[in-house]
Amino acid sequence: MAPAPLMPALLLKRAASPVCVTPVAQTLGVPTTWLWLVALGSMGWRLWLSAAVPLTGDEALFYWWSRSLDYGYYDHPPMVGWWIAAMRFIFGDAAWAVRLPAVLLPLGVGWAMWWGWSPIHRERAAWAVLLYWLAPVNWLNALIATDTPLIFWAAWSAAAMVRAEQQADKGEAAWRLYALSGLFMGAAFLSKYFAVLLGLAFLVYFTAFARGHWRGLLVMTLFALPAVAVNVVWNLHHCWSNIMFNLFNRNEGAHASWGTALGYVGMMAYLISPVLLWLGWRHRRALWLTARQHALLTCVALVPLCCFGLMSTEKVVGLHWVMGFYPFLFVLLTWALPVPELKSAARGLGVMLLVHLLVSAGVAMTHLDQWQAFKYYHRLVEAARSEQMVSQVQAPGVVLASNKYSSAAIFGYAARTHVPVLGLGSVHARQDDLVQDYSQFDGRTIRVMATRKPLLDDYRPYFESVRLLTYQQDGAAFYAVEGVNFDYARYRERVMGEVNKRYYDFPSWLPVWGCSFCQRYCGRERCQ
Numbered sequence: 001m002a003p004a005p006l007m008p009a010l011l012l013k014r015a016a017s018p019v020c021v022t023p024v025a026q027t028l029g030v031p032t033t034w035l036w037l038v039a040l041g042s043m044g045w046r047l048w049l050s051a052a053v054p055l056t057g058d059e060a061l062f063y064w065w066s067r068s069l070d071y072g073y074y075d076h077p078p079m080v081g082w083w084i085a086a087m088r089f090i091f092g093d094a095a096w097a098v099r100l101p102a103v104l105l106p107l108g109v110g111w112a113m114w115w116g117w118s119p120i121h122r123e124r125a126a127w128a129v130l131l132y133w134l135a136p137v138n139w140l141n142a143l144i145a146t147d148t149p150l151i152f153w154a155a156w157s158a159a160a161m162v163r164a165e166q167q168a169d170k171g172e173a174a175w176r177l178y179a180l181s182g183l184f185m186g187a188a189f190l191s192k193y194f195a196v197l198l199g200l201a202f203l204v205y206f207t208a209f210a211r212g213h214w215r216g217l218l219v220m221t222l223f224a225l226p227a228v229a230v231n232v233v234w235n236l237h238h239c240w241s242n243i244m245f246n247l248f249n250r251n252e253g254a255h256a257s258w259g260t261a262l263g264y265v266g267m268m269a270y271l272i273s274p275v276l277l278w279l280g281w282r283h284r285r286a287l288w289l290t291a292r293q294h295a296l297l298t299c300v301a302l303v304p305l306c307c308f309g310l311m312s313t314e315k316v317v318g319l320h321w322v323m324g325f326y327p328f329l330f331v332l333l334t335w336a337l338p339v340p341e342l343k344s345a346a347r348g349l350g351v352m353l354l355v356h357l358l359v360s361a362g363v364a365m366t367h368l369d370q371w372q373a374f375k376y377y378h379r380l381v382e383a384a385r386s387e388q389m390v391s392q393v394q395a396p397g398v399v400l401a402s403n404k405y406s407s408a409a410i411f412g413y414a415a416r417t418h419v420p421v422l423g424l425g426s427v428h429a430r431q432d433d434l435v436q437d438y439s440q441f442d443g444r445t446i447r448v449m450a451t452r453k454p455l456l457d458d459y460r461p462y463f464e465s466v467r468l469l470t471y472q473q474d475g476a477a478f479y480a481v482e483g484v485n486f487d488y489a490r491y492r493e494r495v496m497g498e499v500n501k502r503y504y505d506f507p508s509w510l511p512v513w514g515c516s517f518c519q520r521y522c523g524r525e526r527c528q
Helices: 032-052 057-067 079-091 100-117 122-134 147-169 175-189 195-208 211-237 241-247 258-272 274-282 284-293 295-311 319-324 327-336 339-364 377-384 386-393 405-415 431-435 488-503 516-522
Strands: 398-402 445-450 465-473 476-484
Touching: 032 100, 032 122, 032 339, 057 079, 057 405, 057 431, 079 100, 079 147, 100 122, 100 147, 100 327, 122 327, 122 339, 147 175, 147 195, 147 211, 147 295, 147 319, 147 327, 175 195, 175 211, 195 211, 195 295, 195 319, 211 241, 241 488, 258 274, 258 295, 258 319, 274 284, 274 327, 274 339, 284 295, 284 327, 295 319, 295 327, 377 386, 377 405, 377 476, 386 405, 386 445, 386 465, 398 405, 405 431, 405 445, 431 516, 488 516
Parallel strands: 398 445
Antiparallel strands: 445 476, 465 476
16 A cells, blocks of 8 residues: 655544554564573663662652552552562562562563564564663663553553554454453553553544544543542542642642753653664654554654653653653664664664663672762762661650651661651652651650751750751761650641641642541641
8 A cells, every 4th residue: 555645643544554554574583582681681680780779768668658558649549559568478578579560560561562562563573572671771770669560551551452453453343452451551540640641642543543443442441440430539538639749739830941851852862772763763754654554553652752741841851750651662663664773773772781781880889988979978878878877866765757758768668667757848758647647756755867967946846855966877977856855736736737738728629538637637627
């Protein structure tokens, strides 16, 4: 069939088969040996990193989520907490066990890529998996985050949708696959709200290219809705904190900036790699034709990334945000490039990977004290020596706390006991608002750990007396404010009152079925 005239992809009418167009047959084998070598090599490298690198503040926070299982948390839906809980149940509390889902993640995503696209072209699907596994970020990222389950479930939702459309194009019943895509979409939504961008990609595809298959979109949506209902019910019972944080609180102060937009472009150029960017540019006509012919693939790859591009004009887009849609770029490029260029791409990515591994190995051979000139050395010490720091500060009958959520989570992981945040804290990770009853500390002595010198005046209003304790760990000073006779009534008035004003001013028209923070603060389900 002759190619359609060039025009913007979203203005094209749906091709006869936007999913199942197969590239011109060329001699191409499945790189089985290399797939095994790269899969096992990368998994081994990530496993080593997961054991060698101390938990970050966010990872320690998710660890505490797993210690207090719920169907939602202040910042995000619950999936990462569930995954870590499963790992802890089987393997215990070691850092590598907490991170095991992230260690295995690229293998699960590669499997989804193979399952979804191998019926279209078995060899190219295998090469797409190989190129994805060769990307340096998939060797160096062993950190677990809310994005970890999102990446997994988004890959499987897209793969199931591709399989469903393949069957529908053949005139076969595909509702089971549409339903499976919806179930995976629901799991992605219970991981992180960015799952809605994959749903948007599906909507664009069915609206612009596959209107005749609209029932498939309906089935997918119906099977995703139970997960949405779970999230809504949790928010009804928890002050709408998920919604307030993600839509309002975390976005306060955002403003237009070309710098953040250029940063996003640079980040995507790095993730795609100069190698694939150059090959894509050299074969831009083939890439354009592939994008037109494979409308569903183009939508899941580009619609979310374009949305992030728009966001980047207002705020910094984190590298981990885009990873849920990153694998689809490799499928798109693999489908477009000629056979010899696929091998060139693999070699180029291999060279880039080798450089990254050598640098990371060099960093691993350094000692902690060699980083003392680093601006954030105190944070490195906090992560690497948290147990020693906690042992210096702990005292019989004294409550251990911290002034920031990340420090509190790390020190709590080291002490194997929950360390609360005392004070206003951050806009992020305010889980203690929902679970911590500060009245139980009334009259107690509390030591508030901090890696930067705190102001005693911030603590005097709700203690009978305060003093600053100074410690040393690996050349870094850290501190603890010791407050005697904690006055909960004053704390409730000054700190919790300000927290209520800043973070719990949810719209009056929203129904509320429960709010533990407001119940403790004012005895009602809303205090405004």
